[in-house]
Amino acid sequence: MKVDLETYSGHPHTDAKASLTARLECGEVVYFSSCPFDLFSQDDLEFLVQQKSGGGFHKNISYDPNHGRTSGYLTFSRQQRRRLRGLLKGFSERATAWLAGLLPRYAQSWRLDRVHYRPEEEATRILRDTARDELLHVDAFPTRPSRGDRILRLFVNLNDCEPRTWVTSETFSFLLERFGRQAGLPHEVEATWPRRLRHGLLGLVQPHYRRRTIYDSFMLRFHHFLKNHQGFQDRGARKFHSFAPGSAWLVFSDGLAHGELRGQFALDHSYFIASETLELPELAPASLLEKACGLSVRHAA
Numbered sequence: 001m002k003v004d005l006e007t008y009s010g011h012p013h014t015d016a017k018a019s020l021t022a023r024l025e026c027g028e029v030v031y032f033s034s035c036p037f038d039l040f041s042q043d044d045l046e047f048l049v050q051q052k053s054g055g056g057f058h059k060n061i062s063y064d065p066n067h068g069r070t071s072g073y074l075t076f077s078r079q080q081r082r083r084l085r086g087l088l089k090g091f092s093e094r095a096t097a098w099l100a101g102l103l104p105r106y107a108q109s110w111r112l113d114r115v116h117y118r119p120e121e122e123a124t125r126i127l128r129d130t131a132r133d134e135l136l137h138v139d140a141f142p143t144r145p146s147r148g149d150r151i152l153r154l155f156v157n158l159n160d161c162e163p164r165t166w167v168t169s170e171t172f173s174f175l176l177e178r179f180g181r182q183a184g185l186p187h188e189v190e191a192t193w194p195r196r197l198r199h200g201l202l203g204l205v206q207p208h209y210r211r212r213t214i215y216d217s218f219m220l221r222f223h224h225f226l227k228n229h230q231g232f233q234d235r236g237a238r239k240f241h242s243f244a245p246g247s248a249w250l251v252f253s254d255g256l257a258h259g260e261l262r263g264q265f266a267l268d269h270s271y272f273i274a275s276e277t278l279e280l281p282e283l284a285p286a287s288l289l290e291k292a293c294g295l296s297v298r299h300a301a
């Protein structure tokens, strides 16, 4: 398959001759100037841009391909519900088929995460601090623990006339060394019985809590720490990206600090990539964290 690759390097050590998987795992944002798989008819696109997110807990409209469920949108009719679900399902299937062809080593055992549709303008939406996408952060999903797998995300700018603007900064490796201790590295106390008891009780009412590992707890803590660190937000390295209308890009969003500054109407699909299928498993955030704290972090907190 011929792909039109353009790269925005987010990592100083990336070798242009390295494989695509190695480049992604090192922290590159790999850019496709036009989306390499079919998107939507004009009629479907017009329907999508009319949809509104439901607010409240939901930041975006989401589709879970594992259960076929769509959530986070304002509902007007059964027909609208059916059409929206069908479009997001179709996107998930086409994106996944294309990505499996591009990155077969990951597809051997990846877990499909959600599709998110972002109909709001990023520059003007109002969210609580830890949910604000424009602040530099590395990704960690509170309700879907990765348990040490990496988070690969595919984004598509559906907007037909406006670019989507991102900022990227340092890699997880750099940030862990710089801020890991301040954020609170995992230590033995996380495995003590009072914590296990608390964890077990919370797990009764919040199923995702039960599935969190020491790694997931740290990554959530680190995500919030970075968003709240004024010095990093003000003075951290910054590289700006303008993703053209109709373009697509891929990034391991747990491995590179990023923020979404501007843009409306984007789709993304996330995938959990197992350590065994990584080309450079030693660069995975879970491996780096284990090295930094001297503990195994991929088991329950």
Ligand SMILES: [Fe+2]
Residues within 6 Å of the ligand: 137, 138, 139, 253, 258
């Ligand atoms: Fe993010």
